[in-house]
Amino acid sequence: MKILVLGGSGLIGNFFIHNSTDHEIITTFNKNKINTPNIISKKINLPDDWDKLQNLILEKKPDVILNTMAFSNSDFCETNKEKVYALHVQVTEKITTLCSKINSKIIFLSTDNVFDGQKGNYIETDETNPINYYGHSKDLAEKIILKNENNLVLRTSMVYGSSSKVRFLRYVIENLSNNQEINTYDDIFNSATNLSELTNGISKAIEFNANGIYHMVGSSCVSRFDFATAVAKVFNFNEELIKHVSINSAKLKAERPVNACLNNSKAEKTFDIKFSSINEGIKQVYEDKNELGIFNT
Numbered sequence: 437m438k439i440l441v442l443g444g445s446g447l448i449g450n451f452f453i454h455n456s457t458d459h460e461i462i463t464t465f466n467k468n469k470i471n472t473p474n475i476i477s478k479k480i481n482l483p484d485d486w487d488k489l490q491n492l493i494l495e496k497k498p499d500v501i502l503n504t505m506a507f508s509n510s511d512f513c514e515t516n517k518e519k520v521y522a523l524h525v526q527v528t529e530k531i532t533t534l535c536s537k538i539n540s541k542i543i544f545l546s547t548d549n550v551f552d553g554q555k556g557n558y559i560e561t562d563e564t565n566p567i568n569y570y571g572h573s574k575d576l577a578e579k580i581i582l583k584n585e586n587n588l589v590l591r592t593s594m595v596y597g598s599s600s601k602v603r604f605l606r607y608v609i610e611n612l613s614n615n616q617e618i619n620t621y622d623d624i625f626n627s628a629t630n631l632s633e634l635t636n637g638i639s640k641a642i643e644f645n646a647n648g649i650y651h652m653v654g655s656s657c658v659s660r661f662d663f664a665t666a667v668a669k670v671f672n673f674n675e676e677l678i679k680h681v682s683i684n685s686a687k688l689k690a691e692r693p694v695n696a697c698l699n700n701s702k703a704e705k706t707f708d709i710k711f712s713s714i715n716e717g718i719k720q721v722y723e724d725k726n727e728l729g730i731f732n733t
């Protein structure tokens with residue numbers, strides 16, 4: 437199958453392109469060049485380079501477009517609404533219109549931040565109600581994508597794994613391995629998701645030609661404090677270095693849903709896959725820890 441991965445230099449896109457050897461992969465990057473032999477990659481900065489992307493799609497006519505491009509920092513989104521609307525909503529609309537004409541399926545990566553976090557354990561049919569601009573823009577994009585019933589929305593959250601591009605896991609390991617204290621929130625909760633299980637789930641969804649919405653997340657609903665504690669236990673770091681603080685003590689630009697955890701039963705059942713608990717998932721990362729680029733051995 438021919439797959440165009442938009443955002444192949446990001447955490448999820450990059451892991452996907454390196455582990456999809458069964459498919460013909462074409463990909464894009466913006467600021468971070470991709471140096472992978474055998475994979476065609478094009479620099480595309482949106483919305484400015486729309487014509488370039490349009491020509492690429494029309495020339496390659498991919499069977500599937502996996503759109504992982506985003507501004508993934510919710511505080512940045514809160515203060516850069518125009519830029520975020522342009523990339524998350526307007527570009528999504530243009531890609532969707534073009535792909536409907538040439539019968540390419542779009543898979544759009546979305547977030548648990550489409551929910552308000554009042555309930556937790558959200559299923560795919562629960563009503564969205566975003567409380568920050570990141571979630572709001574993703575919610576608008578999901579609705580555009582789903583106007584074509586062949587398209588697919590995969591919601592994920594708090595992705596960690598054996599990649600140098602992981603953010604929170606890297607912060608935890610770099611500090612704890614150097615005996616530095618870390619402050620972690622103990623009063624907001626998300627489903628922690630193992631990167632290789634997520635990309636395996638994306639591959640399964642492609643294989644099954646799935647459409648609609650699926651929650652592709654790990655099986656544990658954790659705070660940042662729980663997550664760091666699980667890392668410390670598996671990597672044998674000093675747990676006392678992990679301090680817990682309230683999200684309210686941080687002056688963050690974007691409000692966070694308190695409990696945005698997602699129920700993954702539909703994905704597990706449909707695609708016959710199993711998502712790990714946080715302890716199992718972190719143990720997998722420990723086994724592949726050289727891939728993190730933090731340790732020498």
Ligand SMILES: NC(=O)c1ccc[n+]([C@@H]2O[C@H](COP(=O)([O-])OP(=O)(O)OC[C@H]3O[C@@H](n4cnc5c(N)ncnc54)[C@H](OP(=O)(O)O)[C@@H]3O)[C@@H](O)[C@H]2O)c1
Nearest residue numbers: 443445446447448466467468482505506545592593594595
């Ligand atoms: N990681 C998570 O925990 C998580 C959780 C929930 C949802 N998601 C969703 O999953 C998707 C992928 O997440 P990720 O963590 O892999 O994101 P990421 O590491 O931040 O990567 C984002 C990608 O988008 C590209 N990009 C950013 N701005 C662009 C622009 N103006 N024009 C063209 N390309 C642009 C980046 O290119 P360069 O790097 O080359 O600039 C990069 O390839 C996103 O839609 C995100 O909302 C992620």
